[in-house]
Amino acid sequence: MDVSSQMLIFVNVVEHGSISAAARVSKHTPSAVSKQIGHLEDHVGYRLLRRTRTGVSLTDEGLEFYEKCRVFADKFHEAEEHISAISSSPKGVLRIASSVAFGKSQLIQVLPKFAELYPKIVISLELTDRQVDLEEENFHVAITFAEQLTNPNVIARKIMENERIICASPDYLKRNGMPNKFSDLENHNCLRTSNMTGRNAWEAHLDGKKYNVDANGNFIGNSAHAVYLAALSGLGVARLSTYIVAEKIASGELVRLFPEYSQKHADIAITYADKRNLAPNIRVLIDFLVREFHPTYGENNRRILKSA
DSSP states (O other): OOHHHHHHHHHHHHHHSSHHHHHHHHTOOHHHHHHHHHHHHHHHTSOOEEEOSSOEEEOHHHHHHHHHHHHHHHHHHHHHHHHHHHHHSOOEEEEEEEOHHHIIIIIHHHHHHHHHHOTTEEEEEEEOSSOOOTTTTTOSEEEEEGGGOOOTTSEEEEEEOOOEEEEEOHHHHHHHOOOOSGGGGGGSOBOEESSOTTTTEEEEEETTEEEEEEOOSSOEESSHHHHHHHHHTTSOBEEEEHHHHHHHHHHTSSEEESTTOOBOOOOEEEEESOOSSOOHHHHHHHHHHHHHTOTHHHHHHHHHHHHO
């Protein structure tokens, strides 16, 4: 036990009048409390307490030392109460970086509920598809695709199951025809993303064959949301997350190509740098998002796609 803890025990003994009384309050044995007082006396080089038949009394040196320890104990309990208050009512600015498409289509939709639950938290949100450095850029959390995680120094927790599918608008397909084989995509205007390593390599295993198509076309967007808007406008064929396109496919504004195809393992994760003593506002956000985007969310999207 460190000296600061022994100082708190010393104050406790003095204020309760005996080692046995202090032991009952602190839920330690009298021998354990007495041992720590002995260690403290050895550390300071003075006898601090006189043991009597009725309890304890302070020596002259003990009285002077107690006054110093009392100030320390007051500050310690004040800090404890402050942390307890923070934990019971999370507050402060919470700086979040989120991928553009997820932020626009999903995250912002649930923030009113979060704000109602935690009115003292101020959300500062940046939508970006670039990889962010949490500590260097002073973000508390980042929400991104799990496949993008390369930093071993961050903690990641999955918040949503996700897949990617191939789709295009009815207008585009009317003008350019429906691809019959996955390899036919090489002759279509495939919409690409500019800052996602490996995102433009479309691979599929269909009908016992393996296909590899390098997405190539006349449009490059810096986010999945930009590609989504381009596909919706009829510019070309896109491979996009089900959480972005499920409702548009159900409404007929987009058509799913190769219904038997989906790219798995495109899950959404929240990352944070703190490994211990996570701040309450970060903890409640993580727990909230896990609840909101439960794995059944991905199943809901699959049901929408199957019924379209």
